[in-house]
Amino acid sequence: MQVTATDADDPTYGNSARLVYSILQGQPYFSVEPQTGIIRTALPNMDREARQEYDVVIQAKDMGGHMGGLSGTTEVKITLTDVNDNPPKFPQSVYSMSVSEDKVPGEEVGRLKAKDPDLEDNGLVNYRLIDGDGISMFELSTNSETREAVIKLRKDAAGASTPEEADDDCTKGCNRSVSGSSTGRVYGSSTEEVCRRQHKGSS
Numbered sequence: 001m002q003v004t005a006t007d008a009d010d011p012t013y014g015n016s017a018r019l020v021y022s023i024l025q026g027q028p029y030f031s032v033e034p035q036t037g038i039i040r041t042a043l044p045n046m047d048r049e050a051r052q053e054y055d056v057v058i059q060a061k062d063m064g065g066h067m068g069g070l071s072g073t074t075e076v077k078i079t080l081t082d083v084n085d086n087p088p089k090f091p092q093s094v095y096s097m098s099v100s101e102d103k104v105p106g107e108e109v110g111r112l113k114a115k116d117p118d119l120e121d122n123g124l125v126n127y128r129l130i131d132g133d134g135i136s137m138f139e140l141s142t143n144s145e146t147r148e149a150v151i152k153l154r155k156d157a158a159g160a161s162t163p164e165e166a167d168d169d170c171t172k173g174c175n176r177s178v179s180g181s182s183t184g185r186v187y188g189s190s191t192e193e194v195c196r197r198q199h200k201g202s203s
């Protein structure tokens with residue numbers, strides 16, 4: 001942006017109306033062009049998530065900026081606007097949840113929340129199940145108020161396992177992944193139903 005100052009002195013009389021701009025506050029983030037008053041960013045990679053607002057003070061001095069010149073100042077409030085430069089991140093790479101084997105389908109198993117420090121739509125996280133053993137046992141929705149991923153037992157999962165699979169025993173936790181661009185992995189402890197699904201294909 002550009003700031004301009006006016007000087008009522010006669011521009012034809014020496015340097016009395018020749019203005020020079022300088023920056024009194026706002027370095028090293030911003031600079032001002034001495035002759036034009038154009039304010040420019042002075043640092044690469046300025047980050048709104050680190051700091052959004054800057055108060056910049058610009059001085060205009062007559063007499064071409066020389067000793068004995070008179071000056072005036074103005075304050076410029078600069079706000080960095082957001083770009084989508086942060087992917088969503090889960091605070092943990094692995095989560096553990098457990099669900100009782102007699103839990104009723106449709107009941108909630110647990111919740112996850114990924115962080116995205118960007119503003120508005122740039123920070124709006126959408127969750128999706130992408131991978132995992134027993135993935136068909138679960139469904140995932142996004143709570144629009146809390147911005148959490150809500151994991152539930154699928155209502156229609158009861159008929160998903162076959163008689164052979166039902167004989168499998170489970171010793172390890174089952175896992176599945178939740179995506180919000182970055183990935184969090186969820187290890188559910190061994191409910192009977194979930195582990196039958198895990199062993200599908202390995203027996």
Ligand SMILES: [Ca+2]
Nearest residue numbers: 086116118122
């Ligand atoms: Ca983002």
Ligand SMILES: [Ca+2]
Nearest residue numbers: 082083085118
């Ligand atoms: Ca941003």
